[in-house]
Amino acid sequence: MTKPELLVTPISVDDIVPLVEAGADAFVIGEQRYGLRLAGEFNREDVAKAIALAHANGKKVYVAMNAIFHNEKVEELAEYLRFVSSVNADAVIFGDPAVLMTAREVAPEMKLHWSTETTGTNWYTCNYWGRKGAKRAVLAREINMDAIIETKEQAEVEIEVQVHGMSCMFQSKRSLLGNYFEYQGKVMEVENHKQQKDMFLHDKERGNKYPIFEDDNGTHIMSPNDICIIDELQDMLEAGVDSFKIDGILKSPGYILAVTKIYREAIDLYFENPDLYEDKKDELLEKIEEIQPANRPLDTGFFFKETVY
Amino acid sequence: MNTVKDRISEMIDGKRVIVKKPELLAPAGNLEKLKIAVHYGADAVFIGGQEYGLRSNADNFTLEEIKEGVEFAKQYGAKIYVTTNIYAHNENIPGLEEYMLGLKEAGVAGIIVADPLIIETCRRVAPEIEVHLSTQQSLSNWKAIQFWQQEGLERVVLARETSADEIREMKEKVDIEIETFIHGAMCIAYSGRCVLSNHMTARDSNRGGCCQSCRWDYDLYRLEGSDQEVPLFAEGDAPFAMSPKDLNLIQSIPKMIELGIDSLKIEGRMKSIHYIATVVSVYRKVIDTYCADPDNFEIKQEWLKELDKCANRETAPAFFEGVPGYKEQMFGNHSKKTSYEFVGLVLDYNQETQMVTLQQRNHFRPGDEVEFFGPEIENFTHVIEKIWDEKGQELDAARHPLQIVQFKLDKPVYPNNMMRKGN
Known part of the structure; x- marks a missing residue:
């Protein structure tokens, strides 16, 4: 069994080293011209710096290109992909097939993560994007724990799940x-x-x-509550979900740092001994509750909620 | 490379005519609506089955009804497409193959799909069925269209957010059928990227449970410091709203035809037969008139008025002509009552006795001024005199839904013509 990657969203280049020290394994960065709902705006210089810092510490950086693109930006995707490739990003996150098509042409060796946020709802479709070239699928926030576990069992690609923070509704x-x-x-x-x-x-x-x-x-x-399942990680750890994401959008660097440390502790405890995690998980949840902003109630998102239709 | 225009029109006897006429695609929530849509001039009709479609609240069709619909449409040379455009969850996978086989059996021409799971399952078990990419994929650029074309899809439905210029470029760069919306209600969000219903009411919007939270009112605040909530509206101001006016592209149909758009789609599987008949017949006239003589074409005021007779919201052209501003949204009290009510469906007309037989659809009585319309006739008004029931009993009013009634009418009408009354 391998530990899942702990993926976080820094707000600026200055956050990289502290977040590495707090236990982050990988980062999502980018600029709003190409990426959706990022915690911080990283121009090209920032992207290069962040990647250099992360790599110096043995960590990974994924660059977001998951916007819905209109014709006007199609031509520049190649140039941005070449740039991202030249600064050695570890993967590009895409939702629009235009990015996939362009990557095949100009950066065929670049790893791709498929993420549209709302449409990664079944294992077949995750594998479909895998066959088209994605190495990872990011699951929709609107599916439950059982479906996540089943999807991981059936998946031929890495599976990423958001475990903390707000999610987009619209x-x-x-x-x-x-x-x-x-x-x-x-x-x-x-x-x-x-x-x-x-x-x-x-x-x-x-x-x-x-x-x-x-x-x-x-x-x-965005969602009215922050997802927090610090005390419900065992099934996904057991199932081998590949990446746990903490989304820090609209949060302070200090908050992101503190939450990263707490999830790091949870994962490490579990791998030391699942009982240790079991004993301590309520305490970890309390730690997060202490730093939670007053206007952002915590909940467990759709992990344990059924939707009807 | 041929310009788009070359393929679309030709000079015949010194006059330009459109040789590539787009398909007029209409919605239908049940068999009656399907038949009306076809009868009023739709070239194709899209319907929802009992599963995998996005309107849980619509009647929806059983496989038997789909078959009957296909056979009815065939007599008019019309096609039936079935919406199977949910984003499926794992639990929706069992049963999908069987459903696709059922659709094949029923003879549907195509399915409208968003989820690759359904695209590939259809390809595998029912390759005869055309696959059209749903607007739920929010397809917004030519390169993404190229991807779906290489995947073997026959047609793509574009995002509602695409403009005329963008569509032109798409048509130039990719050889695939393009379908766009021309009329009806629409999402204010990129379709497929909205889960408001999931969060607000635990109903899955991308599996047909959308509760239209985007039509509700909200109060907009700014957060100052960590807990100071400052309202961004004054007492008495209309609250924040994001409700879009309905789409109406009647003025843009000529441009859409010249762009070579393959299918023009009317939204509204939940709408009434009166709505479908009215909207389909107006667009049928616009398309036919333009195609016959594009260079002398003018939009007739009567067509605009006709569309307004069934409108229950204000309308606007949305993204086709540019990014819509606040005037294309509705704020405050924005309910609009339809100006006409559908009161009767013609079943028969006796030339000799000049007696029309109708099925009552809403209250009417002697003295009411009503209007008749239908594909065989020019609209005309009539003041109702005496009304009789089936047994020849005189009535003071036609007050029972679906009651069969008769009255004298001096102009001929035909089965499935409709009678409406001003509100």
Whole structure:
């Protein structure tokens, strides 16, 4: 049995070394021009630096190119892939087949991780993308633990699962914040607030608060709670899920660092002896609860929740 | 390389005519709607089966009904496509092969699919069926289309977010059939990338459980510091909303035809037969009129008015003509009542007695002014005089749903013509 990779999302280059020390095995970085909902914006120089730092510490870096692309960006995918390849990224994350097609042409040796966030819902489709060239599939957040375990058992590709943080519920190409401000006649707000990440929608009926922000990829609405399954990792560890992701979007560097340490401890404990993890997991959960921002309740996402249709 | 235009029109006797007429594709939630769609001029109809489709709330078709629909459509030379565009979970895999075999047996021309699981299963067990990529894949660029073309798909349905210029480039670069939406309700999110329902109501939006949370109102706040919540609206302001106006591309049909788009799709498997009949017949006229004489074509006001008669939301052209702004969304109280009500379906007309036999679909009474429409007739209005039931009993009103009634009408009408009444 091998330990799963602990994958985290740094906000800036400065976070790399501390996160390595905290126990991260790999990082997701990139820029919003190509990647979706990143914790931080890494321009090319930052990408090169982050990769150099991670590699010097024996860690991996995956560059996000998982946006939904329109024609206007198709031509530049090759150039960005060449760049990513030239700085020795360990993998590229894609959702749009245009990236896969371009990678076959200009960077055939580049590892690809398939991630659309919402559509990785069954093992067959994970393997389909594997046959098309992906080495890893990132599962949708909306499937449950049993389905994750079954998918891992049937998978011919690595399986990545988000274990912590908020997830995306919605992406529109429209400028929904800008449109609302314009509708209200608040022209200034459009420029002042549109790009900020401190807004949320209040759903009075459910008592939920959904973070909302805009960027190059449109408007994004995020989950009201943070997934946290620090105390429910045993089945996935047992099944050999390949990568556990902590998504740090809209969180502080300090929070990401602390959470990384706690998951590191959980994984290491389990591999030392599953009983040790069992004994200590409630305490680990309490540690996370202590640092959890007041406006972000923790829950177990869809791991133990059934959806109907 | 031939320009797109060369393949689309030709000069015949000194006059340009369109030789590549796009398919008019209509929705149907049940057999009656399917028959109406075909009868009113749809070249193809898309329907949902009992499984693997995205409208759990629609009636949906049994395999028997699909077969009957296929056979009915065949008489008109029309095709039937079945939506099987869920993103399947592991638990949905058992039964899929059998379902595909059932669709093959029923004779469907194509399936509309998002999940590669279903694409490959269909290819393996029912290779006769065409595979069309669903808009649930939010296909937005030519290179991704190239991928699906190399995968052997016959057709792709584009993301609603694509513009005319983008479609032009796609058509130039990839040789595959392209289908786009022209009319109806649509997602405000990239289709397939929204799980609001999952989070808000534990209903899986990508397996047909969408509860349309995007149509609800929300309050927008800014978080200052760690717990200071500042409202970004004033007392009495309309709340934050993201409800899109319905798509309406009637003005853009000529451009779409010239772009060589292969199939023009109307949304609305949940809509009534009146809606389907109205929308299909208007677009049928637009397409036929344009194709016959594109260089002297004008949109007629009566077509626009006709579309409005069944509209239950305001409409807008959305992304085809550019990125939509706030005017293409609805804020505040935005319910719109349809201006006309569907009141009767013509079953028969007796030329000699000038007596029409109808099935009642909504309340009407003597003195009401009604309008008749249908593929065989020009719209006309009529004031109802005496009404009788099947047994010849005079009625003060046609008040029972599906009741068979008769009255005098001096102009001929035909079975499946419809009668509507202004609200």
